[in-house]
Amino acid sequence: xxxxxxxxxxxLAFSTVKALDxxxxxxxxxxxxxxxxxxxxxKTTTMKLxxxxxxxxxxxxxxxxxxxxxxxxxxxxxxxxxxxxxGLYDNLSVYENLKLFADIRHLKKxxxxxxxxxxxxxxxxxxxxxxxxxxxRQRLMFATVILHKPRLLFLDEPTSALDPATSEAVHKxxxxxxxxxxxxxxxxHNMEEADKLCDRVAFLHQGHIMECGNPQELxxxxxxxxxxxxxxxxxxxxxxxxxxxxxxxxxxMDNEILTIHSVEPxxxxxxxxxxxxxx
Amino acid sequence: MRLxxxxxxxxxxxxxxxxxxxxxxMAMLLLPILFGVLFxxxxxxxxxxxxxxxxxCQNLILATIPLSVQSxxxxxxxxxxxxxTLMLSDVSGLEFLLSKSLVSFLYILVMSTINFFLCEMNAExxxxxxxxxxxxxxxxxxxxxxxxxxAKDQASASTLSTxxxxxxxxxxxxxxxxxxxxxxxxxxxxxxxxxxxxxVQNNVDFxxxxxxxxxxxxxxxxxxxxVLFQMAYKKNQRDN
Numbered sequence: 332x333x334x335x336x337x338x339x340x341x342x343l344a345f346s347t348v349k350a351l352d353x354x355x356x357x358x359x360x361x362x363x364x365x366x367x368x369x370x371x372x373x374k375t376t377t378m379k380l381x382x383x384x385x386x387x388x389x390x391x392x393x394x395x396x397x398x399x400x401x402x403x404x405x406x407x408x409x410x411x412x413x414x415x416x417x418g419l420y421d422n423l424s425v426y427e428n429l430k431l432f433a434d435i436r437h438l439k440k441x442x443x444x445x446x447x448x449x450x451x452x453x454x455x456x457x458x459x460x461x462x463x464x465x466x467x468r469q470r471l472m473f474a475t476v477i478l479h480k481p482r483l484l485f486l487d488e489p490t491s492a493l494d495p496a497t498s499e500a501v502h503k504x505x506x507x508x509x510x511x512x513x514x515x516x517x518x519x520h521n522m523e524e525a526d527k528l529c530d531r532v533a534f535l536h537q538g539h540i541m542e543c544g545n546p547q548e549l550x551x552x553x554x555x556x557x558x559x560x561x562x563x564x565x566x567x568x569x570x571x572x573x574x575x576x577x578x579x580x581x582x583x584m585d586n587e588i589l590t591i592h593s594v595e596p597x598x599x600x601x602x603x604x605x606x607x608x609x610x
Numbered sequence: 611m612r613l614x615x616x617x618x619x620x621x622x623x624x625x626x627x628x629x630x631x632x633x634x635x636m637a638m639l640l641l642p643i644l645f646g647v648l649f650x651x652x653x654x655x656x657x658x659x660x661x662x663x664x665x666x667c668q669n670l671i672l673a674t675i676p677l678s679v680q681s682x683x684x685x686x687x688x689x690x691x692x693x694x695t696l697m698l699s700d701v702s703g704l705e706f707l708l709s710k711s712l713v714s715f716l717y718i719l720v721m722s723t724i725n726f727f728l729c730e731m732n733a734e735x736x737x738x739x740x741x742x743x744x745x746x747x748x749x750x751x752x753x754x755x756x757x758x759x760x761a762k763d764q765a766s767a768s769t770l771s772t773x774x775x776x777x778x779x780x781x782x783x784x785x786x787x788x789x790x791x792x793x794x795x796x797x798x799x800x801x802x803x804x805x806x807x808x809x810v811q812n813n814v815d816f817x818x819x820x821x822x823x824x825x826x827x828x829x830x831x832x833x834x835x836x837v838l839f840q841m842a843y844k845k846n847q848r849d850n
Contacts, residue, residue: 417694
């Protein structure tokens, strides 16, 4: 896989407060990379650096093997950015909004039709944006940022404040886009979402990356060596992965075993273990 | 900064469409027309020269459109987070500013024409009047843009633009009342427009000293406006 994004020893301070401290990571083409952390950890700041909205004090920030410049218009032509600060024109219709962004990017009308179908917005074209539901609005936001088929998509908390059903729909959109080859940089504090969507995640805490890797591998790495046995009587017995101890327990059991499985921590627990604080 | 015609065209059409749906903008556009009708109704028969009414209304047009309408349009984009979305969609600051300014200039031309005919001026002088009005509009538009960039929303844009409106409107309106007001008025692009149009009416050579001073005043406002706008734009970028 090609390296699409890179941060090397990146630091940034706002006056005396250090927002990011020696960040190092790479994102490969075709990945969904999750940047996880609580509010104020530096997720959005990192995204702003990668998209040229901010400039680092130290280090190298590269996207598509090129150093990111401030307000990098060549970069904006190739990426899509959806943040909680993104806005739509409430007094324009769905179609007018899409047409505006298509015209700005010098795209054909076929692109509008394509995204309307892809994001299931067909039949809503004439509706004013201010009359759309929150879920529909989010779909339209997605539509505006993928109109030009970006190679790289930055998503900043795309499901925050959405209901579970709408979040589920957004997850499907993200996975579909990724299947089509779009690399996705996702910031979120929702660990379940990251677990479900991301190929790799990085835990950010107080501007510092504490851990980075595949969610499944991280779960194994931070597993507490624990086995859980459930009997058909409803009893739950926890033991270690020690072979002798396990055999000894199993041999003493009178009831039939219903399930036996290792206990792995979820990403939320891993984050808590590493940082000592909850999200 | 980049300047691409197709982007400006798309933005201009959007800005014009949205300005027609913006109640603040509509109120600001109606104001000079309402005053124009009122002044004409009250003063038309009492004044031999209708230039005074024309100037009063034109000052109002120049105090409202490039300042209030322009700042309101920019502040609306900030308020609704659409300005950031545009900037991240490969729209340069200059393209954003130019499309809004073109809408303001269009309104200046339309309102100035209505004002011109309400005051029953000589139609032959209309091109000169519109050209000079546009020049005065350019001199003020950067201040309106600066207010829009500094304001958080439309309400604060309206509050911030009011002192500027009074500065542009009052000295030019009362310049004939006393020397001090005349002196202050000479520093305003609104009064410069009045003096230059009077000279056009009186067939004075365009490059006479009076006109050159007026042009210098407008040029000063343009340069000062660009400098202040850039400072506000950079500050806004840093804060956000």
